[in-house]
Amino acid sequence: MEIRNIAIIAHVDHGKTTLTDAIMKQTGMVDDENITMDSNTLEQERGITIYSKNASVFYKDTKINIVDTPGHADFGSEVERVLRSIDSVLLVVDAQEGPMPQTRFVLSKSLELGLKPLVIINKIDKMAADPDLAEEKVFELFYDLGANDEQLDFTTIYAIGRDGIAKANLSDDSSDLTPLLDAIISDVQPAPADKDVPLRLQVFNLGYDNFVGRLAVGRIYEGTLKSGSSLCLKKLNGEVVTGRVTKLFTFRGLERQVVDEAYAGDIVMVSGFSNIDIGETLCDSADQEALPAITVDEPTISVMFLVNSSPFAGSDGKYVTNKQLRERLEKELEVNVGLRIDFMPDAYTVYGRGELHIAILLENMRREGYEVQVSQPQVIVKEIDDCIVEPFEEVTVQVPEEYAGVVIDKIGIRKGLLISMESHGKQKRMIFEIPTRGLLGYRTDLVVDTRGEGVMYSRVIGFRPHVGEIRKRREGAMISKVSGKASGFSLFNLQERGTLYIGPGTEVYEGMIIGNSSKGDDMTVNPVKGKQLTNMRAAGADEAIQLTPASAITIERGLEIMREDEYLEITPINVRLRKQFLAEADRRRAFRKKQSAALLQSA
Template sequence: MAPLFDLILVHVPPPMHLNHMHPFLMLTVQIESNPYVGMLYVGCIHSGILCMGNVLWALDAEGQMVGKGKVKKIFARKGLERIEKDAVGAGEIVSVVGVKNAGPPPSKLLKLCRCRVLHLGILLEMLKKEGFKLAVGPPKAVIIPDPDAEGRMLEPIEECTVLIREEYAGAVMQKLTIRKGEMVSYETDEEGWVKAVMDIPARGLIGYMGGEFGNDVHGQGTISHIFKAYMSYHGTIDTGRNGVLILMVAGEMLGYALVPLQACGTMFVGPCKQVYHGMIIGKSSKPLDLHLNPCVKKQLMNIHSVIADDKIVLSPPCAMLLEEMLVYVGDDELVEVMPGRVRLSKVGGKRRR
């Protein structure tokens, strides 16, 4: 790893706008627990100097105080080893001990900020393994007010780089353009590969990178993005997503009932599965949501029939991973995470009309 670290020191610029004379300011990105010292607040110091015995105030996103305490210990990292220090300054990544929660009791409704879909998926997988049950809404880009223009909003813009085969470029460019993407450069080579760079709102990439892009390029392409800047809000983005198939009863899904329902769309759940009212079991082939009953049993009659029953043929369900569900779920839908299974559901039985 030494050559990699040396390369980073040479080519990656150091943190900018660091000032040790300004008041202490630190962004906490992680909270750890230690059985000996208690809670450790891990983050990067943006300005100022922190010493042992200083009094700290913890503030939320609205600037309200949620914690207060005297610094008891300060830990920094030296390679993979954690070392204790008496004072730290701007630019350092440290762990602070001593801040206690002074806010109200924890709520059942939480909001996680500054987190990508992959990081959110890893966190939810860890919570699921520890036995937690959660209902998670769709990820959203952080939109902030413009400090220079009252009433104007700013949203994060990503620089998206696409490397695909030339025959699939049209479909990909069309979908990215619909999602408010603006072309920056477009290059082709003699081997039939296309490299395109576009500026696109972060909202436009949510839902497209989770699987739709792979289907459009048939696995022959890559898409990457990096934050560029906050720019003017681009308005509503129509992703063109169809409706969903919603359960109208609770029970067990039966193959007999699923045969005629396959024409309604793509199923996420197969037969012989226990389901409940309001659960999303598939993707509709139409823009509107459909309520289905796949739990209907075949009626048995005491009349002998010479006509044999048709063989039941079902398409395999399209099971989605947790990360794919997070980018697929809509504003009125939830991802239900619990030990052993992950499901989609509508909020309060709402339906897209």
């Protein structure tokens, strides 16, 4: 049986997973309409793919291994490692939006590896869809990225992934995905299947099973792999470790099947090697050459993880100690290839690909019962050839045309440079290049400035010379000076001074941030103060208390708006902002100390 190995790549929300689900349903790999590739709870809630996943379908005596990849730039490391293990990609592009930032990123990686993509113009049933223009934009993108003549001669399929329909031509009648499946069979070269040479397998993903331990997902490039066989693991540092395959799985649909042997060209899952990592090679003997290492782009931001030290520490979580936090982060390193961690005695510096990358880790930890507090995200700055450099991002912003001016102004203040601007009906699509430092915290401003109608996507484009100080308008913090339960009477008076993060009845502690101050300076307030009661009759009727709904803090929003002297406290039930020094006297002392250090440094 021939094997085709493909990955489905696209910008976020262009329909990769929906299309994959439709392929599995048509080929009879799933019976339940509710089964989807996005099996993770967070993926289903957010409607995005976070982790790459494997599946396989059978069509015309051919096994098609499919890898569904994330569309968000923060999870680009998931895409990079997958592309090395497949023979072609299905590039999905929205017929209305056309190529977007992540489309460029994943396509460039594919072209660099010499892959010839098969282009799918999806969602052709949308009201504003323009498949011909989208295909033209895709061709221009191929050309801009330096595609060769063979890659430029790509096949285009038109699809409505939601309905499971694909067409070779727009005018064709079709009721299923047969044209797409036929195109995969005809356009994608069969995987090389040399079974009689020594085995070489490379790992591109990891998993874990409570019964068999660590699992390695990899592609067999050469030879035959048998369950129970003794193999050599060639690690990235040159070390060679021997071990035995205890379980061997292949994929059928979304399920994994135990098999006795698998052959070159197939994608398999192996257990028995507890210290195996992504990019390492399994082979028959130590004198075989390891396959080229899989590399991914570097992290761009860092965040400090600490044990929760607030007065409410331990009241919500199950795992609250330093040891438990360290073990959880060590476990994350086993499967999250885009993450790096510096382990220190009392704190851990976590390096990630973006705020969402870090936020997803924190959300998973809180759902597992962990309590943690984190510092403000900091951009990673390096020195290359005696020049200080920092990460830059290409940002695509789409807003109604009446808001374009304020967006250009705000991003310009943050050292962003407008590269291009196009009109799409009453919408403006603008592309900027901006330091990652300038982008941090801007998403909230965009929502406010565009009344929630603005959409923003970004991708890292590399390190460039440091642009100096970036001045951002930041609100001050409204800090509680007492502990207790917030009262409606007090919050009613405080809401005129800024935006509140809490509602009446919320438990607060000294040093906790309960809102922002619109004047820009920090202010210490008493949110638990109640109305003074007397036995004297009031001259007039009491005013009715009308509170504006609180603007609750989420993990992503907290990471955006927090300041350098603050922590974001995350527990299974609550997300709170707090000052690093809870007592006002300690904050003043720390501020004076910082000023003195700055004066000494300038002198």
